Amino acid sequence: MEQAFRRHFFHHGEEVRDLDAEKQRCHWCQIRTFATHKLHPISIVNNVDDTMIDPGFRFMDKSIRASNVEPTRKEFLTGCECDEDTDCRFNTCSCLQDVEEGSSDDDDDEDEEDEDDDLEPEPDPEPHDNDVFRLVAEGRTLKKTYAYHSRGTRAGYLRSKILTSRDPIYECHEKCVCTPDCPNRVVERGRKVALQIFRTENRGWGVRSTVDIKKGQFIDKYMGEIITGQEANQRRAQSHIAQRKDVYLFALDKFSNPESFDERLRGPPLEVDGEFVSGPTRFINHSCNPNLRIFARVGDHADKHIHDLAFFAIRNIPRGEELTFDYIDGVDDSDIDALDPEKQKDMARCLCGSKNCRGYLW
Secondary structure, X not given: OOHHHHHHHOOOOOOOXXXXXXXXXXXXXXXXXXXXXXXXXXXXEOOOXXXXXXOOOEEOOOOXXXXXXXXXXXXHOOOOOOOOHHHHHEOOOHHHOOOOHHHOOOOOOOOOOOOOHHHOOOOOOOOOOHHHHHHHHOOOOOOEOOOEOOOHHHOOOEOHHHHOOOOOEEOOOOXXXXXXXXXXXXXXXXXXOOEEEEEOOOOOEEEEEOOOEOOOOEEEXXXXXXXXXXXXXXXXXXXXXXXXXXXXXXXXXXXXXXXXXXXXXXXXXXXXXXXXXXXXXXXXXXXXXXXXXXXXXXOOHHHHHHOEEEEEEOOOEOOOOEOEEXXXXXXXXXXXXXXXXXXXXXXXXXXXXXXXXXXXXX
């Protein structure tokens, strides 16, 4: 334990004035402020060496915007007006208006190997379902559109059809009439998984869970400082190792389109920098055979340019197994420089150790 923090460590939770500055810098105090920490705690362990997380790093459970990144004006923010929370599963919910037709169906992935008997594909809506009956009586054409399983032991988990795609996830949010218990607010309700940041043998810090994780389960968001593309490039240029900086920078480019009516989507996308301000997912390592995937998550449609980055499990993960994702997910193998021997000398070597390891990151 560092001598500078020894006194503060033994006074956690006490109101001691001269320790306020230390509390502001204390990672444990920062983590304790997280909304879901009491039920789903975050811990930090190091059984390998004496390394500590950089004291200058700050844990936060939500992203912050740089001063030159303006929020959407309140008059442009809207939400659904569904009468019941269960209505938010269907295409009649305005929050789901942009879901592509190919990802809208009523099946709950009947080919899942680990699903229980009570997770048979949901039948077409029938009149004995009060919520469905009410909507049918109102003359609305129903199609289950939202991204999650809706019943059984996998309720609230992402459907396999979405997990194997790169489709964005559209959710209800605080501007909606539906309640916080709406089934289409999985990411908004926050992390429900206990996470542990731990020191690995050869790849710095990593992340694992102290509980079993199910396929399709939401883990947490990637958070950081939301900055302009220009600022992101300046930070790359100022970094001693530009490629190392790219590990922490994520472009919010899912909806970028030079022909978009929204000028914020036509230009260079904003980026999230989690190097110095972020949550526990900032410490998740790369693997060429990952168990997580990042999805773009949209709440208010007026905020597509600052969409969330949400981690979901793409298979069952036993507690204690390191959580990983593919840093270059979606890049065609033919475009990877690791295939070019001439470029390998300038590339970052991959240490994931998986059987299908590419050998290099970038």
